[in-house]
Structure formats: C-alpha cells, structure tokens
Amino acid sequence: MIRAAHLQRDLAASVVVFLVALPLCVGVAVASGVPAELGLITGIVGGLLAGLLPGSSLQVSGPAAGLTVLVYEAVQQHGPSALGVITLAAGLLQLAMGAFRLGRWFRAISVAVVHGMLAGIGLVLIAGQLYAMADRTAPGSGLAKLAGLPRLFTGTAADPAALTAAAVGVGTVLLLIGWQQLPARIRLVPAPLVAVAVATAVVAGLDLKVAKVEVSGLLEAVRLPGASDFAVLAQAGALGTVLAFALIGSAESLFSAAAVDRLHNGPRTHYDKELVAQGAGNTVCGLLGALPMTAVIVRSAANVQAGARTKASRVLHGVWLLLFAALLPAALSVIPLAALAGVLVHAGAKLLPVKSLLPLWRSYRGEAVVLCVTAVAIVATNMFEGVLAGLLLAVLKAAWETSHVHLERTERPDGSVLVRLSGHATFLRLPRLLEALETLPADRPVQLDLTGLRHLDHACRTALTGWAERRSQLAPAGGPVESSPVQWP
Numbered sequence: 001m002i003r004a005a006h007l008q009r010d011l012a013a014s015v016v017v018f019l020v021a022l023p024l025c026v027g028v029a030v031a032s033g034v035p036a037e038l039g040l041i042t043g044i045v046g047g048l049l050a051g052l053l054p055g056s057s058l059q060v061s062g063p064a065a066g067l068t069v070l071v072y073e074a075v076q077q078h079g080p081s082a083l084g085v086i087t088l089a090a091g092l093l094q095l096a097m098g099a100f101r102l103g104r105w106f107r108a109i110s111v112a113v114v115h116g117m118l119a120g121i122g123l124v125l126i127a128g129q130l131y132a133m134a135d136r137t138a139p140g141s142g143l144a145k146l147a148g149l150p151r152l153f154t155g156t157a158a159d160p161a162a163l164t165a166a167a168v169g170v171g172t173v174l175l176l177i178g179w180q181q182l183p184a185r186i187r188l189v190p191a192p193l194v195a196v197a198v199a200t201a202v203v204a205g206l207d208l209k210v211a212k213v214e215v216s217g218l219l220e221a222v223r224l225p226g227a228s229d230f231a232v233l234a235q236a237g238a239l240g241t242v243l244a245f246a247l248i249g250s251a252e253s254l255f256s257a258a259a260v261d262r263l264h265n266g267p268r269t270h271y272d273k274e275l276v277a278q279g280a281g282n283t284v285c286g287l288l289g290a291l292p293m294t295a296v297i298v299r300s301a302a303n304v305q306a307g308a309r310t311k312a313s314r315v316l317h318g319v320w321l322l323l324f325a326a327l328l329p330a331a332l333s334v335i336p337l338a339a340l341a342g343v344l345v346h347a348g349a350k351l352l353p354v355k356s357l358l359p360l361w362r363s364y365r366g367e368a369v370v371l372c373v374t375a376v377a378i379v380a381t382n383m384f385e386g387v388l389a390g391l392l393l394a395v396l397k398a399a400w401e402t403s404h405v406h407l408e409r410t411e412r413p414d415g416s417v418l419v420r421l422s423g424h425a426t427f428l429r430l431p432r433l434l435e436a437l438e439t440l441p442a443d444r445p446v447q448l449d450l451t452g453l454r455h456l457d458h459a460c461r462t463a464l465t466g467w468a469e470r471r472s473q474l475a476p477a478g479g480p481v482e483s484s485p486v487q488w489p
Contacts, residue, residue, distance in 0.1 A: 006309040013308035014316030017060055020190040020302045021317060026332060027340035028063040029291060032071040034080060036213050036332050037221035039063045040325040041290040047318015050281040051311055055274030057267045059260040059300035060314045061281055063291040065347045066252050069124045070383040071291060074241045076140060082232040084225045088286025089233060090245035094279030103271030106254045110394035112367040114255060115353050116374025117387050122351030123379050125344060132341035133169030134162040135211045142379040165210045165338040172199050172342030192343050199339035215333040218325045223289035244384040245292050253278050253295035263304045366397045405429045407436050416445040422452030427459035437467055
C-alpha cells in the first residue's frame with residue numbers, strides 16, 4: 001500500500017517527469033516523420049501501462065531519441081501505415097523474450113557496442129536535426145546528411161527565412177547548455193521545457209515566420225493497423241526492422257534500468273519482467289499506430305532526482321500527458337519546429353562519448369576501436385547493419401584476446417626437440433604458431449606435446465596434424481627425422 005508521504009513525493013515527481021517528457025515526446029515524433037500526437041500516445045502508454053507492470057520501480061518509458069533514426073528510416077521505406085505493424089511485432093517479440101527469460105542476457109552485450117550505437121545515433125540525429133533547425137528537409141542517409149552540411153550552412157546564410165529559423169534553434173541549444181550552470185533551485189524546472197517555452201514566446205512576440213508543429217488531434221492521429229498492413233511483414237527489410245526495434249529497444253531499456261538502479265536504494269529491477277513490460281507497451285503502441293517505446297534514462301533520472309518513491313510517479317506522468325493531449329492539443333501548434341530540433345541536437349550531443357573516448361583509447365584500445373567502428377558503420381549504412389558490424393568485431397576481439405598460445409622448446413640430450421604448447425589454440429593464432437613450428441630443424445626428431453592446451457579448435461587440430469604429416473614426408477632420405485604421435489588433449 002502506498003504511504004501518504006510517498007504519494008506526496010510521487011505526485012511532485014510525476015509533474016517534473018511530465019514537464020521533461022512533453023517536449024521530448026513531441027520532438028521525437030516530429031523528427032521521426034510522424035504526427036506529434038503519436039509521440040504523446042507512446043508516452044501515455046509508457047506511463048499508464050508499462051508504469052503499472054512489474055520490472056523496474058522508478059524508470060520511465062516513452063519514445064526515445066535513440067530510436068529516432070531507425071523509426072525515420074522505417075517510415076521512409078515502408079510508409080507510416082506500416083509503423084504500427086512493425087512496432088506491434090517488435091512488442092510481441094519482446095514479450096516472447098521476456099517469457100523465455102532472456103532479459104538477463106542483454107547484460108552480456110559489449111558496452112563498447114552499446115556506446116558506439118549511441119554515438120552513431122547521436123551523429124545521425126544531430127546531422128538530421130541541423131536541417132530541421134533551418135526549416136529544411138534532411139537527406140535520407142546518414143552519409144548524405146553529413147555530406148550536405150556545408151551546402152546547408154552556406155544556403156542558410158543566404159536565406160533570411162532559414163537564418164531566422166536557425167537563430168531560434170541555436171538559441172534553444174544555448175539556453176539548454178546555459179541552464180545547467182544555474183543554481184539547483186532554478187534547475188528544478190526542466191531545461192527542455194524552458195527552452196521550448198522561451199523559443200515559442202520569442203517567435204510569437206516577434207511574429208517570426210518559422211515552421212511550427214502541425215496538429216491533427218489525438219484521436220485523428222491514432223491509426224489501427226488493417227489486415228492489409230500486415231503484408232509488410234513478408235518483406236525481409238521489415239523483419240530486420242522488427243528485430244532491430246526489439247533488440248535495440250530492449251537493450252536500451254535494460255541498460256537504463258541498470259543505471260537507474262544505481263541512483264536509488266529501492267527495489268532492484270527484475271530484467272525479465274521489465275522486458276515483458278516493454279513488450280506489452282510496444283504491443284499496445286503498435287495497435288494504436290504509435291512510436292515504439294523504450295525506457296528513457298533522461299526521464300528516469302529526473303524521476304529519481306525529483307524524489308519519486310514508487311511506480312505511482314511514472315503512472316501519474318502518463319495521466320498528465322493524457323490530460324494535456326486531450327484538453328490542450330492546440331498548444332502544440334504554436335511550438336516552432338526549430339526549437340524542437342534544438343532540443344534533439346542537444347540530446348544527440350549527450351549520446352556522444354566525447355569525454356570518455358580518449359581515456360578509453362589509452363586504457364582499452366580495442367574497446368575504443370569497436371566503439372568507433374560501430375558508430376561509423378551506423379552512419380555509413382543503417383542502425384541494424386551498424387550494430388551487427390559492431391557485435392561481430394566485438395566477438396572477434398574477444399576471441400583474439402582469449403586465444404593465447406605459449407610455445408616452449410626444449411633441447412634433449414639425445415638431439416631431439418620437445419615442443420610443448422599451452423593456452424588456447426584457435427584459428428586466430430595459426431599463422432604465428434605455424435611459423436614457429438616451421439623454424440624447427442628439419443634433421444632432428446620432434447616431439448609435439450599438446451597436453452598443456454586448455455582449448456584446441458578444429459582448425460588448429462587439422463593444421464597441426466597436416467604439419468606433422470608434411471614434416472615426415474619431406475624428411476631427407478635416410479635422415480633421423482621422425483614425428484612422434486601427437487598427444488591430443
């Protein structure tokens with residue numbers, strides 16, 4: 001039962017989370033290429049449904065900047081009507097993963113891949129929203145966005161209307177940065193809300209001609225998937241997007257849960273139950289045609305820092321979003337798009353590991369390479385392929401680091417040579433291993449002892465057997481060369 005003291009704290013925290021979530025829900029939806037109301041719907045579902053389900057007690061769910069790039073690509077490739085079906089399928093996949101207790105396995109994903117994924121998302125998000133800050137349409141691919149930035153800057157400087165919008169966006173970013181330097185009491189008001197409110201007031205007061213959010217109404221934005229919409233799941237590209245939504249959304253949610261657990265002393269997260277909660281939320285979001293949902297660290301941290309004690313705070317934040325969307329939808333139509341783009345540019349910059357990359361390079365160079373390759377691959381290709389490239393490189397790196405073979409050579413009194421191998425012999429170490437064996441004298445008997453090996457893969461076993469056979473066949477006629485039987489461990 002919720003105590004009165006806890007309810008008071010949760011009520012205050014829910015208002016703070018609502019004020020943080022409101023501009024982000026709208027901004028993520030607009031950046032994803034869908035109506036702004038769909039972002040609010042996802043936030044409402046994240047509060048009212050995921051907030052009630054067991055899993056994590058204090059983290060808050062809703063549309064996340066981390067999936068913006070992937071959602072935009074899905075909308076452009078498959079159409080807005082397919083978004084609900086893809087989100088629904090991803091939610092069902094998350095439910096299945098939670099039912100089979102796979103939540104804990106997401107903790108085994110390389111941290112370098114996760115940080116690389118966030119960095120790649122941040123780069124593409126920043127590049128795309130720079131166009132929105134100037135009221136321009138961004139190119140489709142990440143590389144095209146980056147390549148077009150010089151033309152964007154020169155074109156904006158020569159266009160008064162674009163320059164006006166850019167000034168609103170840049171001012172929003174500067175206010176977000178400066179807000180963090182103010183006293184703690186003032187910073188209790190969320191910076192994104194203040195920045196958007198100030199930008200909206202300036203645009204209205206000066207009657208600036210900039211693009212604003214288009215509003216269609218909450219009920220009008222809902223689009224239940226029809227039978228024909230499910231045909232998109234027959235496409236390989238759509239299935240890849242479903243998998244990406246499920247895996248990346250789950251990973252982001254569970255990593256967020258781990259981070260939130262470090263911020264409070266309350267109940268710890270049950271990862272499988274949290275995965276089920278995220279899956280249930282995405283299933284409902286898909287049925288409503290809304291954006292996919294994940295746990296969001298920014299809102300979750302604000303919830304904890306505002307003094308939340310129970311899950312009531314995140315449920316109430318969903319109630320406030322619902323009341324706002326139902327009673328004050330016209331308020332969205334006065335918000336300039338450049339201001340929302342500035343909020344997302346600032347959010348994207350937070351995803352870049354600027355401060356940690358150099359220390360990581362000095363201490364764990366391999367991890368830094370995995371991070372950078374993942375980020376570059378996401379920018380050059382897409383989210384799904386970039387993450388796969390990062391995971392593959394992380395696996396190869398782990399295999400290389402664990403594959404250590406030590407070769408010890410001993411000269412015997414009878415003239416023969418004893419070679420002992422120890423460690424882990426995998427195909428990654430074959431070149432150096434065979435080079436060392438080929439330097440052994442051809443006119444002396446060799447005893448190869450492999451009993452010290454803790455692991456010997458098939459490639460190494462075949463290569464060593466072949467080396468022993470070739471050595472016997474190539475021995476000089478009448479020479480004292482013999483290859484002892486190989487002692488396989």
